[in-house]
Amino acid sequence: MDYKKTNAPDTTITRDFSDLEKNTGNIYKSLVIVGKRSNQIQKEIKEELNKKLQEFASYTDNLEEIFENREQIEISKFYERLPKQTLIAMQELLEDKIYFREADDKEKE
Numbered sequence: 001m002d003y004k005k006t007n008a009p010d011t012t013i014t015r016d017f018s019d020l021e022k023n024t025g026n027i028y029k030s031l032v033i034v035g036k037r038s039n040q041i042q043k044e045i046k047e048e049l050n051k052k053l054q055e056f057a058s059y060t061d062n063l064e065e066i067f068e069n070r071e072q073i074e075i076s077k078f079y080e081r082l083p084k085q086t087l088i089a090m091q092e093l094l095e096d097k098i099y100f101r102e103a104d105d106k107e108k109e
Contacts, residue, residue, distance in 0.1 A: 003045060003082055003088060004082070006091060007091065008088045009087055010081075010083050012087070015090070019094060020094075023093065023096065024100075030093060033100050034086065034089045034093055037092060037093070037098055038086045038089040041085040041088050045082070045085065049076075049079050052075050053072060
């Protein structure tokens with residue numbers, strides 16, 4: 001998913017509980033779903049960032065060659081400005097973009 005085009009807010013906002021429990025019928029289920037989705041998003045963003053920063057990796061041990069790379073700094077700043085993964089996951093839940101299913105009783109045994 002392209003997290004650059006998400007319409008999630010950049011800062012924390014007040015939410016209405018009835019909106020959060022609308023899809024699941026239970027506020028706690030909704031929060032568990034948002035938490036798990038948030039972890040998935042965080043892993044995807046971290047892998048993407050690491051791939052981009054890997055291009056700038058230097059494998060020499062010479063301290064004189066260490067310098068600030070403007071492109072690397074700009075990439076890092078861009079990812080810092082993205083909305084937090086919990087806000088993205090919450091927005092996905094509110095927009096019905098998260099698929100979830102409950103385990104059957106037989107699967108639990």
